[in-house]
Amino acid sequence: MAVYLSTTPQTLTNIGDAIRFTETGCRGGCCNIKHRANSSQVTIRNTGGCCSPSTYKVQFHGNVTNVQGQILLGIYLDGELVPEALMAVAPVGTSFVTSLDSVVLVCTDCCCSHISVKTLTAGVTVNTAEIIVTKVG
Numbered sequence: 346m347a348v349y350l351s352t353t354p355q356t357l358t359n360i361g362d363a364i365r366f367t368e369t370g371c372r373g374g375c376c377n378i379k380h381r382a383n384s385s386q387v388t389i390r391n392t393g394g395c396c397s398p399s400t401y402k403v404q405f406h407g408n409v410t411n412v413q414g415q416i417l418l419g420i421y422l423d424g425e426l427v428p429e430a431l432m433a434v435a436p437v438g439t440s441f442v443t444s445l446d447s448v449v450l451v452c453t454d455c456c457c458s459h460i461s462v463k464t465l466t467a468g469v470t471v472n473t474a475e476i477i478v479t480k481v482g
Contacts, residue, residue, distance in 0.1 A: 346371060347369075348371040349387060350370050351364055351365060351367050351368070352367070353367060356470045357471060358468065359467055362464050363386075363421075364385060364418075365383050366383075366385065366474065367382060376390075378478050386460065387476060388458070388459055389457065392480075394455070400450055401460075401478055401479065403420055403430070403450075403451055404446075404479075405420055405446065405476050405477075406444065408474075409434075411436060416466050417431065417464065418432045418469070419447075420460065420461075422458055422459070423459055430449040431465075432445040460478065462476065
């Protein structure tokens with residue numbers, strides 16, 4: 346298991362901007378989960394070979410605010426949105442901090458895959474964020 350955090354507010358100005366995880370909460374003993382400080386990507390590695398993909402549980406929690414309207418974030422695998430990991434909220438006002446959460450299982454292919462969390466709404470401020478990646482199979 347590995348935990349990566351962002352404790353400094355980040356404004357995601359454009360649709361498709363990714364949250365940068367600036368701190369490591371728990372690196373874990375597994376060399377199959379990699380992250381570089383201040384990067385938006387977490388790399389997961391397949392250990393089972395091409396015929397037996399590895400499975401990881403990805404958990405995300407973030408506190409966000411928006412200039413106005415609905416806030417959409419999503420967990421991406423290799424640059425593509427994982428549909429069941431789309432997070433949406435419509436806050437009452439612009440000064441409210443709102444929490445978004447998602448948990449999803451993802452599989453790697455023959456080599457490695459990359460996980461990130463991106464916005465589907467322009468002008469979102471992410472106050473704090475945490476991603477937890479656990480190899481489950």
